[in-house]
Amino acid sequence: VFRYHDQIRTLPGAVAVRQALLDDAARYLDELAAESAEDPALARELAETYHRLSLLQGEIFSPSQERVLVALVNAEKATALAAGFVHRSDAQLPAVNTVVDMWLNRATIEARLGRMAASVESLRQAGAVAEAARARAPDDLEVISRLATLEGRIALALGAHLGQANLGRVTQAVDVLEHPLDLARGEVRGRWQTGLVPDDVPAPVGVQGLG
Numbered sequence: 001v002f003r004y005h006d007q008i009r010t011l012p013g014a015v016a017v018r019q020a021l022l023d024d025a026a027r028y029l030d031e032l033a034a035e036s037a038e039d040p041a042l043a044r045e046l047a048e049t050y051h052r053l054s055l056l057q058g059e060i061f062s063p064s065q066e067r068v069l070v071a072l073v074n075a076e077k078a079t080a081l082a083a084g085f086v087h088r089s090d091a092q093l094p095a096v097n098t099v100v101d102m103w104l105n106r107a108t109i110e111a112r113l114g115r116m117a118a119s120v121e122s123l124r125q126a127g128a129v130a131e132a133a134r135a136r137a138p139d140d141l142e143v144i145s146r147l148a149t150l151e152g153r154i155a156l157a158l159g160a161h162l163g164q165a166n167l168g169r170v171t172q173a174v175d176v177l178e179h180p181l182d183l184a185r186g187e188v189r190g191r192w193q194t195g196l197v198p199d200d201v202p203a204p205v206g207v208q209g210l211g
Helices: 002-008 015-033 040-057 068-082 093-112 116-136 141-160 170-185 203-210
Strands: none
Touching: 015 040, 015 068, 040 068, 040 093, 068 093, 093 116, 093 141, 116 141, 141 170
């Protein structure tokens, strides 16, 4: 389905066909989901597929496919299925990192819909998974960068950037901001690390001047 979708996405008049392809895929996934409770591998595959559906349906740079409410439904299905495998002892690190991305996507959609409290909760869920990933791989730069990124996003959602929708909790945002800033500076276990400058961290730095 995704191969065909990607092949026709730039063709004139393909919007309806693209929507139909994604909707058909979602219905098929719904039928399979009932079988995933006892099968962690299937749960992971379905969760990752729902996640991709959500990304395509909610993509900002394709207005004709910007179906935010539908994207949120599939994001919720992805995170619900993820609970079936992400905390297992045999869950692989790439799968755990993908679950972090699922929660981040869900948080982004909720924020776009103005559901800031729900968005912050999704970011905190992402944080719990990211912390679990870090416990498994404390020196993995990708894991640390994800953790810094999402904590930076929590600070933004709480009120670290007055130029975007937030909950107005500036003091709390400043407190939350300290950890991602430390991670971004590379102050991890007393070592300087390169590559730890998440996109979301520089923006809220100026909030410290609000205190």
